[in-house]
Amino acid sequence: xxxxxxxxxxxxxxxxxxxxxxxxxxxxxxxxxxxxxxxxxxxxxxxxxxxxxxxxxxxxxxxxxxxxxxxxxxxxxxxxxxxxxxxxxxxxxxxxxxxxxxxxxxxxxxxxxxxxxxxxxxxxxxxxxxxxxxxxxxxxxxxxxxxxxxxxxxxxxxxxxxxxxxxxxxxxxxxxxxxxxxxxxxxxxxxxxxxxxxxxxxxxxxxxxxxxxxxxxxxxxxxxxxxxxxxxxxxxxxxxxxxxxxxxxxxxxxxxxxxxxxxxxxxxxxxxxxxxxxxxxx
Ligand SMILES: Cc1cc2nc3c(=O)[nH]c(=O)nc-3n(C[C@H](O)[C@H](O)[C@H](O)COP(=O)(O)OP(=O)(O)OC[C@H]3O[C@@H](n4cnc5c(N)ncnc54)[C@H](O)[C@@H]3O)c2cc1C
Ligand code: FES
Numbered sequence: 001x002x003x004x005x006x007x008x009x010x011x012x013x014x015x016x017x018x019x020x021x022x023x024x025x026x027x028x029x030x031x032x033x034x035x036x037x038x039x040x041x042x043x044x045x046x047x048x049x050x051x052x053x054x055x056x057x058x059x060x061x062x063x064x065x066x067x068x069x070x071x072x073x074x075x076x077x078x079x080x081x082x083x084x085x086x087x088x089x090x091x092x093x094x095x096x097x098x099x100x101x102x103x104x105x106x107x108x109x110x111x112x113x114x115x116x117x118x119x120x121x122x123x124x125x126x127x128x129x130x131x132x133x134x135x136x137x138x139x140x141x142x143x144x145x146x147x148x149x150x151x152x153x154x155x156x157x158x159x160x161x162x163x164x165x166x167x168x169x170x171x172x173x174x175x176x177x178x179x180x181x182x183x184x185x186x187x188x189x190x191x192x193x194x195x196x197x198x199x200x201x202x203x204x205x206x207x208x209x210x211x212x213x214x215x216x217x218x219x220x221x222x223x224x225x226x227x228x229x230x231x232x233x234x235x236x237x238x239x240x241x242x243x244x245x246x247x248x249x250x251x252x253x254x255x256x257x258x259x260x261x262x263x264x265x266x267x268x269x270x271x272x273x274x275x276x277x278x279x280x281x282x
Contacts, residue, residue, distance in 0.1 A: 001036045001095070002036070002042075002094070002095055002096050002097065002235075003034065003036045003093070003094060003096075004093060004235050005034075005093065006091040006092065007028065007032065007091070007092050008090070008091055009026040009028065009089070009090060010027075010088070011025070011026055011084050011085065011086050011087065011089075011090065012025050012027060012066070012086060013025040013068075013086060014084065014086055017149050017150070018146055018147055018148065019146055019147065020072055020073040020082070021070060021073070021117065021149065022070070022073075022082055023068050023069070023070045023071075024068065024069055024071065024084060025066055025067065025068045026067060026090070026092065027065050027066050027067075028065050028066075028067050028092065029064060029065020029066075030065065032065075035065060037065075037095075038061050038067065038095035038099075038124075039095070039100070039128075040058070040100050040125035040128045041057075041098065041099035041124075041125065041226055041255065041256045042057075042058055042097050042099050043056060043057045043058060043094060043095070043097050043121075043234075043255060044058060044092050044093060044094030044095060044096060045093040045094060045231070046069065046081060046090055047093065048077055048080045048081060048084075048090060048091075049091070051076060051077050052076065052077035052080075053077075053091070053093070054077045054078070054081075054231070055228075055231045055234055056069040056070075056071060056081075056120075057070075057120040057121035057124075057203075057226070057255075058094070058095060058121070058124055059120040059124055060123060060124055060127070069081075069120070070119075070123070070149070072117040093234065094234075096234050096235060096251060097250075097251060097252065097256070098253070098254060098255070099256060100121070100125050100128075100201050100224055100256055101224070101256075102128065102129065102132060102134070103134065103199050106133070106134060107197065108134075108197060108198065108199050109190070109194050109195075109197055109198040109199070110129065110135065110136035110137065110198070110199055110200075110201070111137050111139065111186075111199070111201070111221075112125060112126065112129075112136055112138045112139070112201050112202070113138075113139045113141075113179050113200060113201070113202040113204070113212055114138075114139075114140050114203055114204050115141045115142070115203075115204025115205055115208045116141075116147070116204055116205060117149075117204075118202070118205070118208075118226070119149045119150060119204075120149075120203075121226055122138070122203055123149075123150050123153070125201060126154070126157065126162075130157060130158075130161070130162070133161070134161070135161040135162065136161070136162055137162070137163045137164075137186065138163070138165070139165045139167065139183055140165070140166055140167070140179070141166075141167040141168070141178055141179035141204070141208070142166075142167075143168065143169045143170065144168055144169070144170050144172050145168055145172040145173035148166055148173060148174075151166075165186070167179050167182045178208070179204075179208065180208065180211045180212060180215060183215055187215070187219055195220055196220055196221075198219075198221045198222070199221070199223075200212065200216055200221055200222070200223050200224070201224045201225075201226075202223065202224070202225045202226070203225070203226040206227065206228070206268070206269055206272070207269065209227070209269070210269030213225065213259075213262055213268075216259065222259055224256055224257075225256065225257055225258075225262060226254070226255045227243075227250055227254055227255055227257060227268075228250070228255070229241035229243070229250040229272055229273065230275055231251050233251070234251045235251060235252065236251060239277070240273060240275075240277055242273075243265050243267045244265070244267050244271075244279075245265075245266050246264055246265070248261060
């Protein structure tokens with residue numbers, strides 16, 4: 001379910017995650033008779049008055065309606081969000097978009113693969129999988145150790161049901177290299193029977209997602225990938241987030257797309273649109 005009304009909320013908590021990345025929390029349930037709990041993979045449009053309104057994945061949610069977003073400071077609006085303090089106000093529209101569907105069978109071999117800020121929706125997904133007693137393997141990649149995210153929370157997950165692998169490009173923590181190498185290495189230790197019973201969830205830079213897609217195709221593994229496009233309306237009206245040739249809208253038909261849709265996308269891994277709607281190379 002989605003909710004397209006802007007609610008003004010107070011930032012209740014601000015946590016530094018790593019360099020240029022912060023998690024901000026706020027309550028969406030108080031005085032909200034139409035409260036819709038979000039699902040992992042859904043996003044919100046965050047409005048900073050006088051600056052802009054931009055999409056952010058929901059990185060956490062508890063039963064009391066406390067939601068979190070995790071922001072990477074890269075431009076004008078993310079900088080304004082990054083610098084918000086506890087007690088400041090923001091506008092929140094959501095939850096929007098579709099979500100990562102949980103596997104129907106407990107016996108599935110589940111992989112979560114995240115790169116950089118793409119870990120934000122996957123963090124929420126780890127909590128949902130954990131709550132529903134699924135076992136899973138999480139592979140997180142970053143350029144350097146100090147860019148790895150949520151490591152403290154992940155340490156608290158039960159080691160009997162979760163395996164966590166870290167990769168850094170400079171080898172400063174975990175395995176040296178990129179997540180795709182680690183993913184292939186793990187798959188090589190599995191038998192063919194286990195591949196066909198596997199499912200992979202991913203979010204991160206689209207070039208990384210495309211490589212994960214190629215690996216999943218090679219090993220016949222179902223993929224659910226969360227994609228990013230520049231958004232204006234966030235609710236299917238402006239068309240800025242359309243992906244050719246089917247015109248699938250990342251804000252409405254996504255942001256999570258499964259293998260069958262990814263296969264039909266000519267833009268996937270190659271092109272995005274700039275703020276004017278013109279196609280540019282990724
Ligand atoms: C569904 C979805 C979920 C997202 N979740 C998160 C999240 O959890 N945390 C987070 O930090 N960011 C997330 N993003 C990306 C975030 O929305 C952009 O980084 C943000 O809109 C940039 O705004 P800005 O004003 O700071 O940057 P600008 O000053 O407008 O631009 C800075 C640079 O970022 C590029 N850019 C702008 N918008 C986007 C965009 N939507 N996607 C990719 N590049 C963009 C510009 O082309 C430019 O190069 C998400 C995007 C989508 C579509
Ligand atoms: S952002 Fe307007 S249609 Fe998707």
